[in-house]
Amino acid sequence: MKHTIESGNPEHPVPIMRVSPFLTSRLGLRPIVNHSISSIGAIRIIDFTGSCRLLPINDQATQFLGLDAGNSKTGKQLKAYLNPRGLGLDAIVAYALSHGHSDHVGALHVSPGVPAYMGKGDIPILNGTIPSPGKIPGRIDKARALINLSGAAVVPDVEPFPLEDGESRKFGQIGVRAFAMPGHTAGSMGLFVTRGRHDMQGDFYAGDTLDIDVNGDVVSAAKGATEDVYQSEMAIVGIAKRIRGEHIRIDTLMPAHSGDGLGEALMHFAPSV
Numbered sequence: 001m002k003h004t005i006e007s008g009n010p011e012h013p014v015p016i017m018r019v020s021p022f023l024t025s026r027l028g029l030r031p032i033v034n035h036s037i038s039s040i041g042a043i044r045i046i047d048f049t050g051s052c053r054l055l056p057i058n059d060q061a062t063q064f065l066g067l068d069a070g071n072s073k074t075g076k077q078l079k080a081y082l083n084p085r086g087l088g089l090d091a092i093v094a095y096a097l098s099h100g101h102s103d104h105v106g107a108l109h110v111s112p113g114v115p116a117y118m119g120k121g122d123i124p125i126l127n128g129t130i131p132s133p134g135k136i137p138g139r140i141d142k143a144r145a146l147i148n149l150s151g152a153a154v155v156p157d158v159e160p161f162p163l164e165d166g167e168s169r170k171f172g173q174i175g176v177r178a179f180a181m182p183g184h185t186a187g188s189m190g191l192f193v194t195r196g197r198h199d200m201q202g203d204f205y206a207g208d209t210l211d212i213d214v215n216g217d218v219v220s221a222a223k224g225a226t227e228d229v230y231q232s233e234m235a236i237v238g239i240a241k242r243i244r245g246e247h248i249r250i251d252t253l254m255p256a257h258s259g260d261g262l263g264e265a266l267m268h269f270a271p272s273v
């Protein structure tokens with residue numbers, strides 16, 4: 001299925017779902033597409049092991065909120081998007097982070113001094129107070145070893161601002177409302193992003209809590225990297241109820257590690273545990 005929507009960039013509507021037959025058969029997930037654009041205009045940037053989204057916060061698209069930072073050593077994938085537009089990394093004015101794993105925060109060091117916001121439960125991961133929770137240490141330590149070889153900071157020297165469940169922040173035209181979705185990590189947050197005065201309609205960045213499969217359905221994210229799968233799946237169910245109860249409309253559902261889906265898929269999620 002191909003679903004075409006108006007992108008936030010008025011120049012062209014873009015297809016948000018493109019299925020590669022190879023990845024389809026290998027993973028069963030909707031593949032990610034570099035520079036694909038969500039309904040609200042968030043641009044996906046794929047890097048070394050992570051991905052992030054750049055969400056323009058002004059009409060000129062010269063300033064961006066980063067939804068996660070990705071894991072690039074040098075920020076070259078970010079520059080590959082920004083530089084041809086006459087912009088540099090300083091066009092990223094803030095980050096909203098889904099959680100503290102290195103593939104989401106590892107590139108914060110390329111934007112020193114840029115404010116970052118994240119669920120307070122994960123701040124100890126980021127500042128190194130706790131190395132990494134649950135089943136993560138083995139994986140993270142491997143990733144850390146690998147990434148350190150390539151010279152990148154995994155636990156960057158930043159002190160993020162804590163986000164509480166239900167808290168809203170404004171970045172230029174963009175509103176961000178944090179929804180606690182504990183389970184993947186204790187401080188995992190879903191980030192509902194809106195533009196202008198449309199504060200009840202927007203896109204939802206789900207981080208590692210869920211993925212979209214090739215049928216467009218929501219599946220819970222990689223179990224091996226999730227601290228508490230049951231809690232995480234219940235968090236998805238809980239968020240769907242809150243979204244419905246508050247009459248919020250989600251256009252694009254944005255996972256970190258699969259292609260995007262439609263917001264309504266969130267309502268049909270069935271837990272596996």
Ligand SMILES: [Zn+2]
Pocket residue numbers: 099101184208225
């Ligand atoms: Zn993660």
